[in-house]
Amino acid sequence: MAALCDFCGEQRPMVYCRSDSASLCLSCDRNVHSANALSRRHTRTLLCDRCASQPAMVRCLVENASLCQNCDWNGHSTESLAAGHKRQPISCYSGCPSSAELSRIWSFVSDIPNVAPEPNCEQGISMMSISDSGLSNQDNAAGDGNLLGTPSATLMSDLDTCDRPLVGSSSGAGVNLLPLATDQTAGSVDSTTPKVPYTPDKDMFSKDSIYGDFCVDDADLAFENYEELFGTSHIQTEQLFDDAGIDIYFEPKEMPAGNSTEQSKLTQPANSNAVSADSGMSNPGAKGDSSVCIPVRQARSILSLSFSGLTGESSAGDHQDCVVSSLLLMGEPPWQPPGPESSIAEGSRDSAITRYKEKKKRRKFDKKIRYASRKARADVRKRVKGRFVKAGEAYDYDPLCQTRSY
């Protein structure tokens, strides 16, 4: 629990910067993010009032609290009395907005301290952008990289839109504020929408699909947890797979006809007590007893979905950066029935995949940047086939404009 600003270590943190993975007080936020053009692009949002360590996604109007995805989910699950609480998405911002501007963005926050204007921030203010979750549906419908191409997950949209903020102008009023969905009910956020069985693309688990990238070895997924997470029975689970059903991946040794109980068991490892899929596969004993037979690679792709955020060792919030984890943490399957809005362009899908891979890579290696200045330089340095090139020489990759010199 971050009680103090990660930068100064003195003030109470108020905002969270995803790019820096840091909780900052407003003063340090301005200082840090006025350093250069790159840092000004970092998107920040309010810190969760409950866990105080994750970026807030929604504001509960009843509890008057800003909540991260995880705390929102915990506090407003469909079973709880708080499920009907009205919530509104919380905007994130980049640039260097003033206290007054922040007050306008987050009108519900009464204790925004006055922050002295940062001299370096003159330009930053003009660059300020407000990304509003409420708009993200349009954003996504227009081809933004919602991972699965659905506009359904209002909460998740914060993740995506924050990554690529809408650039607005702050001339005059200073802020290009997008309308907040102030009357948004829990229904638009939670799970009152009817659950629709998902019929995936045929290439759902193909190499190129995002699910093909779900192969995370450190993720032990118990089938029972799988059911909890997806809120669906094993039989329904079969519908998650292709037309051929789950049998295409789970080949029964012997299956008594007409026994639905047996059939459902087949979707679980024989040793059904929360044994991870991976361990179930690798354990020779279990293998022998198991009534399922899955090629190891397929099994990993199918079963080792990225549930690493749900293991006991780390809080789910640690993985909110991971888009896929976020989807799953929503509880509500983000899949929508096929419709005009769910058919996104291939390009946006690819970009979503790319972003997910990058985030996964970052998380996997947990690389510690010792010198931010060097990273900043490397981030803008031109390259040829990935290698740095001398200044002024021909390059084939420019991180800044993604163009090629020849």
Place this chain on the structure above:
DNA sequence: CGAGGTTCCCGGGCCACATTTGAGC
């Protein structure tokens, strides 16, 4: 069941150069 071929994944190396570190005075 073993051998050979194919596919896939992972990790290390490479590059330029600003910054950091350490030695010497």
Place this chain on the structure above:
DNA sequence: GTGCTCAAATGTGGCCCGGGAACCT
């Protein structure tokens, strides 16, 4: 002990390639 100069070492990200594992025939 302090301050300065200079040389050497370090670290940064994207791409490529080789080795090994997994899979298929």
